[in-house]
Amino acid sequence: MNAYTLAKTNNTKSLTELFKGLEGYDDDEQRKNVIEMNRMIEEMVRIELYYAFTIEQFDKISEMIDERKDSISYALFTLKCIGYFKELENTWDQSFDGHSLEEKYEKMIIGENLKKKWKNENLLISLCECYIVLTGGFNSDILLICVPCLLKVALRKEEDEETQKEVEMALLALSNIGTHYPIDQELYLNELKEIIKHHQEHHNLTRFAYQSAWKFLMYRLDNGRSLEDMITKELHFTREETKELEELLQW
Structure with missing residues (x-):
């Protein structure tokens, strides 16, 4: 059995068993399965991540969301971990593309955003992150809806580990919005400049988060102009910041 087949067989089998545990009605049992599942995801290498998740597993998550509203937080947390580590390893497969979860996320995002009195900000943030990181x-x-929501998270300046993880995930999601999706500068430019400036003064972001912030920003700028010209004239950043970005892009 070659490495590809072994990775596909072992990890699909293990994760399938953990997904079954999410069906239980015991909250502690669900939590333990989610923790173990995400530990496995974190330890996988690129080839394993490529094969580990199947359409059937995404079907199970979709069923969880439909049948048990109290399971949504577990489902979204797991999906964010999948997206995060697949992005970190720069790999993806086609299992999620076109899956019914995409349309379901869109409806949930719109529905949650329309709420006034009982809006769940954390749920909306998680939905936006999963949607952008996982959707083709x-x-x-x-x-x-998602861009202002995630920028609000990315602007958090507390330096505790939990906040840093939240900021990193929000910026990672934003960095997945490619050049062919135009976004009005009024929705992001001032916020991104503030995030980058604050980091340069206080070093509050992880390198991955900082790189993600620049990636999102550079996707939005005119590709026909030089990097230095864009940074100095459009963003009003200094030559020192231009040099820093060039070094970051080489990392």
Whole structure:
């Protein structure tokens, strides 16, 4: 059995068993399965991540969301971990693309955003992160909701570990919005400049988060102009900041 087949067989089997544990009605049992599942995801290498998740497993998550509203937080946490580590390893497969979860996320994002009195900000943030990190193509109307929502998270300046992880995930999600999805500068430019400036003064972001912030920003700028010209004239950053970005892009 070659390495590809072994990775596909072992990890799919192990994760399938953990997914079954999410069906239970015992909250502690669900929590333990989610923790173990995410530990496995974190320890996987690129080839394992490529094969580990199947359409059937995404079907199970979709069923959890439909049948048990109290399971949504577990489902979203697991999906964020999948997206995070697949992005970190720069790998993806086609299991999620076109899955019914995409449309379900869009409806949930719109529904949660329309709420006034009982809006759940944390749920909306998680939905936006999962949608952008895992989805191959984006609905432009959904991005108009998600971008301001995630920038609000990314602007958090507390330096505790939990906040840093939240900021990193929000910026990672934003960095997945490619150049072919136009976004009005009024929705992001001042916020991104503030995030980058604050980091340069206080070093509050992880390197991955900082790189993600620049990646999102550079996707939005005119590709026909030189990097230095864009940074100095459009963003009003200094030559020192230009040099820092060039070094970051080489990392």
